[in-house]
Amino acid sequence: MQTFYRDSWVEVRLDAIEYNINQLKQHIGKDKKIYAVVKADAYGHGDTQVAKAALDAGAAALAVSLLDEAIRLRECGFTCPILVMGWVRPQDASIAAEMDISLTFFQEDWIKEVKNLDLANPLKLHMKWDTGMGRLGIRSVEEMQVLLKEVQEDERLILEGIFTHFATADDSDAAYYQEQQKRLGEMLTEFKALWQDQVNVHTSNSAASLRYPGNEEDFVRFGISMYGLYPSPVVKGERQIELQPAFSLHSRIVHVKKLKEGECVSYGATYCATEDTWIATVPLGYADGWIRRLQGIDVLVDGKRRPIVGRICMDQFMIELDKEYDVGEQVTLIGRQGDEEITADEVAAYLDTINYEIPCMISERVPRVYKSNQHIVDIENSLSTNSRKMM
Structure with a gap:
């Protein structure tokens, strides 16, 4: 086990990660699965350690923002499904296919460029829908039709999932959330008429998972609340489940x-x-x-x-x-x-x-001490030459 030579450190309670996931599992029901969101070095907590704890607690898959983050998890021995939720350069899709990493797509030019690649392995894709976040994703049925046609024409491409992101699920005023839900429902109706194969639908972030567990979806994405933090004072006040800060x-x-x-x-x-x-x-x-x-x-x-x-x-x-x-x-x-x-x-x-910003802003220069039930199980010191443990 590594050590460190300074008198400042972060403690990460892996048993709290497991507790929070188990709390969510009871809340959303056994039919829904969980993406453990471990982007940004697991919100500053440590990606590999948190990922292992989350999977041990029953999460079915991991979600990150960057292809580099996904590759690191694969290189550290994680074999579970991994989704990159951010934009990836189309020329890098072959690396994702080779490493069985699912990518997000939403642009016609992007999918056409990917189709011109020499893909040795199938590429798993998740289509992003912009129902009101205004960030990434398609915004119309017409765009959906074009992308589905492009995917259908190439047997190397596998449409594994579709997803959206709610902008105000943590707000006391549910009007905008309901508007996004309406747009989502309309697009889902059109999608089901166009696509007969089974795909995974995931729409709920931490706030929606806690406040609206009845959403019709296959997965939820558990991010900030997996780490024991509520997405907003509103959600914290409602306290649908009890969380333990990690x-x-x-x-x-x-x-x-x-x-x-x-x-x-x-x-x-x-x-x-x-x-x-x-x-x-x-x-x-x-x-x-x-x-x-x-x-x-x-x-x-x-x-x-x-x-x-x-x-x-x-x-x-x-x-x-x-x-x-x-x-x-x-x-x-x-x-x-x-x-x-x-x-x-x-x-x-x-x-x-x-x-969200607070654990993320504590730099890697501060060693991470990982505990489970008050016992130290790992130490990570980024200044050490052996700072990254392989599984």
Whole structure:
């Protein structure tokens, strides 16, 4: 097992990943299957470790955004179905076919270029429908007809699935969601009239999976909530299922000093002590993803909230203490100490963003410690030459 030589680390609870998937399985029913969404290094949690935990818990397939992400999973030994949900260059489709990776398509020119490739293996495809997200996908039955004809003409192409994405499934106002559902239903009716073979339909993201489990589909895509975070305050308030956060962020005090009244801290001297004050230095900074805008937010020391003071540096920040602490005292930036907890939601609110962004922004420079039932099962340190474990 790898190790690391710094006093800052992320803990990822793999048992929480498994718990959240089991909660969703009970909620949506046994007939629906789950795509575990592990794009962006599993939202900053670690793709291979999370993928294994998700599959062990009953997820049927994996979904990513980039072909590179899918190839990495294959090279790490994953043999389950893998879908790339983003756009892939048509000339790279042969690599996907060779590695049994399913691709997303929605453009006539794209499919024609793919058909000109020398495909040694069948290429599995998922057609993306834009029912209102306005991002990727076909927007009309006419486009669908053209693409289906192109696929039907080439036996090397396998239409494995169709999918869409809801823009407001996590919103209190369901009007736009219902409009997307209406468009989806109309397109599905036309599709079934044109295509007789069985395909997998997947439309629900985490929010729709939790709020509208009755949707007619074969798969749901479990992303943010697999990691124990609710997609929005609305969904969190409804609490259709209980989730357990998988991600926490920790460091340790490396230096303690007492400032005299009037002495200042960090670049720009934005904080000056108004009285004699204990100050601690913590070895984590904006190069690790703890960005400068987090100046002033609380962290936990000895189960108590203490504020970050002065500007956050590239590799360090300072906190104001209530008393003197020893070097080595643990500091929790996200997570629980005693009765106090700082959540990803709180950090997101401080930054005026969404909780999705918080684990994603913590860089690979911060080692990941993987636990299951409080036992360390893996450590990943991107700065190590053996940083990526193969299954």
